[in-house]
Amino acid sequence: MSSPEDDTTAGRASILVVDDLEASRYLTSSWLRRNGYRVTEAKTGREALTAVAEEELDLVLLDVNLPDMSGFEVCERVKGDPRTAAMPVIHISATAIEVEDRTTGLDRGADGYLVEPVDPGELVATVEAALRYYRARTHAERLALRLGRLTRATLAMNSARTFDDVLVAAAAGAATIFEGPASVVSASHRGLVRSATTGGPDEPPAVRADTPRALEQVTKTAGDGAPASSVFPAPDGLSTVALAFPNPSQLPVAITVASRAIRSEDDRNLLLQLGQATALACEAMRNFTEEHQLALTLQQSLLPRELPARPELEMAARYAPASDNVEIGGDFYEVSDLGGRLLIAVGDVVGHSIEAATVMGEVRHALRAYAVEGHGPVEILHRLDAVLRRYHPRSLTTLCLIAIDPASGAVEIANAGHIPPLLADATGARYVEIAGPLLGIGLPRPPATALTVEPGTLVLLVTDGLIERRGIVIDDGMESLRTAVVHDADLETLCDELLERFGEAAEDDIALLAFRRR
DSSP states (O other): OOOGGGOSSGGGOEEEEEOSOHHHHHHHHHHHHHTTOEEEEESSHHHHHHHHHHSOOSEEEEESOOSSSOHHHHHHHHHHSTTTTTSOEEEEESSOOSHHHHHHHHHTTOSEEEESSOOHHHHHHHHHHHHHHHHHHHHHHHHHHHHHHHHHHHHHHHTOSSHHHHHHHHHHHHHHHHTSOEEEEEEOTTSOEEEEEESSTTSOOEEEEOOHHHHHHHHHHHOTTSOSSEEEEOTTSSEEEEEEOSSTTSOOEEEEEEGGGOOSHHHHHHHHHHHHHHHHHHHHHHHHHHHHHHHHHHHHHTSOSSOOOBTTEEEEEEEEOOTTOOSOEEEEEEEEEOSSOEEEEEEEEEEESHHHHHHHHHHHHHHHHHHHTTOOHHHHHHHHHHHHHHHOTTOOEEEEEEEEOTTTOEEEEEEESSOOOEEEETTEEEEOOOOOOOBTSOOOOOOOEEEEOOTTOEEEEEOGGGTOOTTSOHHHHHHHHHHHOOTTSOHHHHHHHHHHHHSTTOSSOEEEEEEEEO
């Protein structure tokens, strides 16, 4: 059925006249055609139902007495179909003039009841009144449907994890709202122009790289006098474009849909709202990506640039920030060469913030200073605990320290609330049973654990971001990690495989360091 905004004048409405008497059909149809209506005729109930199902109609004038079924039954079937339930049906009868007859027709779904002979003026006035109500109702229902789709598209854009995902959500939303092809063009945080295009609501949008000229041409088409956000016809005459600028310094977002879908001012406003929502989502994604890159750069700058090279010991380390967290984390690793020994550490300052990163930097540098002074692992933890309690009383930190003599394999291990080291050799993999309180709470510390790492033994230190997941007991994650480690694996390959296996759904930063005596 046509939409009410298509029918701003009566001459555009299409009416079905159903009457088994040819003379009555001719007379009624003639009056309607003279008033500008398009008229389709039917002489039986079955023909009427076929016409309603197959043609674009706006109203049915229906005789009560038909040769194959009553007009009441035809009306009930029309009103019982969700596709045509809103279409007005007006009964016309030459015999049923009692009040109860009219009541029956109205009770069974009719929107009006006329009795022949019908005055031409009354007929046209009744038709126009029914169409006005129909147009208003259809318009409201259609607008509500499209607003609901706009809301879902906006939610999808704001939930997107990448810039391309924002464009895909916008293109899919435009195709669904306006029920046809759609395309969306904008620029990423690096100024790279990307576009998403779809042929309709049932076709997944395709994303591709575009050229700055694509946006420049659209902006030029809008004209110098166009407002910051506007809707205007494309040069091809078949499309309508919404242009939205998140701010004057950014390239715009351009959304293009078929012009046949823009049939009213409400449609124009809806397209403009979608454009503005897309522009805001693109700007938010650009800002997020830029901040994430800055945070990642800062995090990497706080970590060792390279690991010390010792012929007796091979080492590999990785740091992976949480992909969906733009804030700076407190995970770190450190390897200090103390001449004959190495001090190896992996730690985690609780939280994601500038403060967490600041504390992490201070802990790492203080750790190196105390190691250079010659303190053992337990004394270093004592001193770091005092620093945190004095200067960062609200910050908690976990840390595992290993002092190793690469030549002899003698090690001392001290732990402060961290995941214990994992040792793997030809007999299997196991965690070192060692515990100790967090840094920053001032509790007594147990003595260091001494043991010997034999040649070929692999030692792995990780932060909890690698194995801790919401809804999963951390002991289960530790066990999965234990069974995944092979003692003779290439260390670089092992680190990559562990990140790929355990780090994909990580909600926290990850630091891991592996070493093995040659």
